[in-house]
Structure formats: C-alpha cells, structure tokens
Amino acid sequence: MKKHNFSAGPCILPQEVLKKSAEAVIDFNGLGLSLIEISHRSKDFVDVMEKARSLVKELLNLPDGYSVLFLQGGASLEFLMTPYNLLKEGGKAAYIDTGVWAAKAVKEAKLLGDIEVIASSKDKVYNYIPKNYTIPTNVDYVHCTSNNTIYGTQIKEFPKTDSLLVCDMSSDIFSRVLDFSKFDLIYAGAQKNMGPAGTTLVVVKDEILGKTGRTIPAMLDYQSHIKADSMFNTPAVFPVYVSMLTLEWIKGLGGIQAIEKLNDAKAELLYNEIDRNPHFKGFAKNEDRSLMNVTFNLTNEADKEAFDKLWNAAGISGIKGHRSVGGYRASIYNAMPIESVKILVDAMQQLEKQFS
C-alpha cells in the first residue's frame, strides 16, 4: 500500500515526478543510456540544467541580475558559503535565531567574523518568531530562516533592512508567493520541497559578489559556479533532474500562486482540527504557524498508544515530532495531496470518538 508520507525531509514528491525519474535512470530521452551514466556536458543534460535554472527564475518571478545555481553540500554548506562570499574582512553580520538550523548558520559564520544574534526565540523552544527587534545599520548582511522545519514556525513579515538580506528557505521555497526580489541571496536544500537530497538551490544577486576582500576557495566561491553555469565540477545530475521535473509540475499546476492556495487549504484543515479537537494542542504560536510543518502534541500523553495505532493503521508515515519538540509533526509540503491530510484528520477524530 502506498503510504501517506508526512516526513519532514527528505520529503514527499509528486508521483508523476517519481515515475519519470525512475524511467530516466533506465533510459534517458530515448538515448539508450541512463541519465546517471551520461556526461554532464552532453547536450541532453546541459538542457536539463538550463531548464531547471530558467524554471526557478520564472516561478520565483526574479528580475534580471540574479544567478541561479544548483550546488552540493546541502543547506549546511551554505551556512559557511554565505559569510565567505558576503562578510567583508573585519565586517559584521546580523542573524535571527529561530531554531536549530539558524543556530547552526550562526556557528559557521562565526568562524569567519563578527556575528551578532539580533533576535532569538530560544527562550521558548523556538515556538514563535521574534518581532520588534532592532536591526543594526552597519552590517554586511542580515540572515534569516523563512520556515523552521523542526518547530513549525514561519516568518510572515521579513526583516526590513538596507543591508543585504539572506534567507535560508530550505523548507518553504516554492510554497507561497513572496517578493523574492527583496532578497539578495536565497538558498534551499532540495530535499524539503523540491527534489531528492544531493543538490542545493542558490539564488544570488550578481552585483553583491566579489566585494569582501577575502580569498575564497574556488568551490566555496559563488562566482566560480556562476562562471561555469553550475558545472564548475560534476553536478548532482539526478537530484537536478528530479528538481527540474518538480518545478515543471509546479508550473503545470499554475505556478506558486496556485500551489499556495492548495497549501493554505491543507494547513487550514489540519490546524482547525488541532484547535477543535480537545485531545490535541498546537506547539507553535498561532500567528507564526507554518504552512509546511504542522507541530502538535497530545493534551494527554496517555492517549499516545491509541493514537499511534490509529495513524499507523491509516497508512500514515513520518509524523513523529523532532526529538527536541516531542509530540507530532505533520509535514504537508507541496506534493502532499489534501486527501492525505483528510486521512490524518480522520485518525484524530477517531481518537476523540474512542474516548467519548
């Protein structure tokens, strides 16, 4: 039986994307060769890379002046590449600490310079997004995390700054309409909402690069990758191909605007049940709730065995909460159909019936 996959990452992907990817591994474009055994310099693969990059620009509605890269090393390597490329010698950057990933970004950046954490929600296990903080004016950039995968919080109002704005969008890229041209650098590990693990999307404004006065190792220098059209070294051909198919799928649905409507409906359905059903309570502060990762707990821990039985029997997978939060986390990324969310809501309602 095909399971309802609520995993936080690697994530659910559209069924048709999985099918096409599987076919390409056997015979790509009717070449009689596998996608993963042809040269990344062959026309067939160069076309994939170019299409993936142009779909990103189109879906994010980016103006000219941005480069799109598919790199390796995950979002975790971007924690280091960002300061390497943007933090001036002797400069300073401001970070907003909204979770474990944000804190890891701070830790890496500190290897290279003066990092100020200007706001943090660590005091309440990151169950909210800090607001009303002051952004210093003398910084090289401000770094934020749009969606906090572990805690189920999401930034609705981004920091306003005249400095460069950098955002880790790993777990909500392509899920909602934003003015992406407000950001100078966006990065996202593919495996949360775009494709398999193994490639990282980077969107960077060209004019901000080359200004730090640092010597940057070639593999960590965005300019090396831009000059080589994302093929400075052998790219992760399979993850890039699957990402391209997912982007085509989003475009086919009507783009980010259309997918956002579906995401809103799924999140509303699930949050309404959490708020209505006396057996459950939400983890994240209501106004900061994520549309992608829905975190909740049982009001009575004694219900755990009964509820776990119910969702297991319904074919649900991957809703165990992160160890730092406990409880449950239902990740309802782009490819999650609303029918699967209804199955989860149904299991929650069955729990209520059992105990009434």
Ligand SMILES: *Cc1c(COP(=O)(O)O)cnc(C)c1O
């Ligand atoms: C998963 C995640 C990361 C880490 O991604 P990797 O690609 O595994 O390095 C970073 N930031 C956020 C917000 C994440 O959800």
